[in-house]
Amino acid sequence: MNTKEFIESGILESYVLGLATEEEQHEVNQRVLTSSGFADYLVDFEKNINGYFLQNAVPPPPAVRELIQLRTAKTDIQKAGAHTYYDIPVDTEKKDDFLDIEVNDTYIKVHKWWRPAFIAVFVLSKIFLIAGLYYYFKASSQQEEIDKLKTEILSRQQ
């Protein structure tokens, strides 16, 4: 089969659409490597096929991109975990430690020790408040007592 006949046979189209058999796929790959005329035709063919599918392109919702970002990041981490230390290139090794993810929720995460620390501060503040009030009222009642005693002493002297 010469190049023209091969092009017109539609095997290339079936290859691109994922409908070709293994034998046909092998034949296409061989043609690309051996025939320069076929490789030149591929440039036009890819333009044509891209043009057809781009005509029917529909922009997906933005949420889809975020989902893909999250899933691919997760896959990358799993992949990195499967490697040994020496398999991971030095420049990518550190990059995998951090995920470049935007989170939209309003919650923050803190260390677990902040909880007892917060409870201790809360309890201490209550103790100091009660103690402050106790000593304030005690001091004011003592002041009243002193004033009362002073007036009694003055009245006896007169």
Place this chain on the structure above:
Amino acid sequence: MNELERLNDNSGHQSVSKPSGPLTSLEVYDKYGAMAYGIILQIVPQPNLAQEVLVNVFSSPLLQSCNSYPFTFAVCVIKLARAKAVEAKRKLMTIGTVSAEHTNNSHESTPELIFDLAFRQGFSPEEVAEKLHISKSEVLKAFHEFFKSFPHS
């Protein structure tokens, strides 16, 4: 060096839109996401399911190991999007009922009908040939005629 990098570093045949550097899944999505979504919607018209298939396509490890040399990512995305969409469609319904509709309503084996049966309905070229009572080579030639009828973009 992964398959994507190898695909891009290839210095042999220059494809139409071969990128200069390695592409991540997200970069491929930014470039071909709309095209893939359009393909999936042609096969699976339900938007929610189509979006799920789209996410599967671009988070699939097959995208990374795509060995569609010497073609561009566009070709790889077309193949992958169709394969995933057909797989989802097969889960939803039995292909047999769809084929019956098409063969009963059609009187002529036009390239459009053949393309529709093979690409959108998920039939193999052999199955299409059997249903339309034509040879497999005629089915394949119809694919060529179908794309030939569209002008270059």
